[in-house]
Amino acid sequence: MPSSDNNNIKSIVEFTLIFVRSDEGVLLGFKKRGFGVGKWNGFGGKIEKGETILQGAMRELKEESNLTVSSSNMIYVGYVRYDRVDSPQVDIVYIFTASEFSDSLEESEEMAPKWFKISEIPYEEMWGDSKYWLPIVLRKKGIFAEFLLSGERNMVKKNVEERDENNIPVYGE
Numbered sequence: 001m002p003s004s005d006n007n008n009i010k011s012i013v014e015f016t017l018i019f020v021r022s023d024e025g026v027l028l029g030f031k032k033r034g035f036g037v038g039k040w041n042g043f044g045g046k047i048e049k050g051e052t053i054l055q056g057a058m059r060e061l062k063e064e065s066n067l068t069v070s071s072s073n074m075i076y077v078g079y080v081r082y083d084r085v086d087s088p089q090v091d092i093v094y095i096f097t098a099s100e101f102s103d104s105l106e107e108s109e110e111m112a113p114k115w116f117k118i119s120e121i122p123y124e125e126m127w128g129d130s131k132y133w134l135p136i137v138l139r140k141k142g143i144f145a146e147f148l149l150s151g152e153r154n155m156v157k158k159n160v161e162e163r164d165e166n167n168i169p170v171y172g173e
């Protein structure tokens with residue numbers, strides 16, 4: 001039956017996020033402007049109209065770090081869902097890793113890149129949720145995580161699931 005309860009109508013915004021690995025550790029970028037300014041994170045952004053999730057992830061990495069990863073070297077590991085008590089917007093962030101890449105690392109207008117040893121990842125200077133799920137990704141496991149946020153900072157609820165490679169979550173399934 002049609003419902004007049006509009007509280008459950010959500011608008012979904014899809015993002016990508018990639019963690020590039022090498023012998024040096026993991027590549028993070030210091031966000032210089034916009035959403036998440038002043039925080040370290042992987043590279044990524046909104047998926048644009050007309051592009052696939054994979055294309056969006058590759059484009060954002062190129063724009064923000066100048067690195068190129070071929071599509072066959074992009075490893076999809078799962079997604080994180082952010083719901084908010086005070087907004088109908090739900091963010092889906094598709095997470096990738098890659099350890100084969102080409103081109104030289106360059107600072108962009110948006111991100112200042114830096115390699116971190118795994119033991120020296122600055123979780124306290126990242127989004128508050130990263131410490132719950134990024135270690136799983138860096139152990140080469142699949143990830144499904146969901147967070148209920150209040151405002152930009154407060155975490156009301158969390159659910160973090162490590163997944164096997166044969167059980168990587170796909171949004172919408």
Ligand SMILES: Nc1[nH]c(=O)nc2c1ncn2[C@H]1C[C@H](O)[C@@H](COP(=O)(O)OP(=O)(O)OP(=O)(O)O)O1
Binds near residue numbers: 093129
């Ligand atoms: N709570 C959170 N924890 C986390 O680890 N990553 C988050 C996060 N919330 C957002 N992200 C990621 C997703 C995405 O990679 C990035 C935000 O992307 P941006 O807003 O910078 O997108 P765009 O580069 O498309 O921005 P504009 O071009 O300025 O619209 O931060």
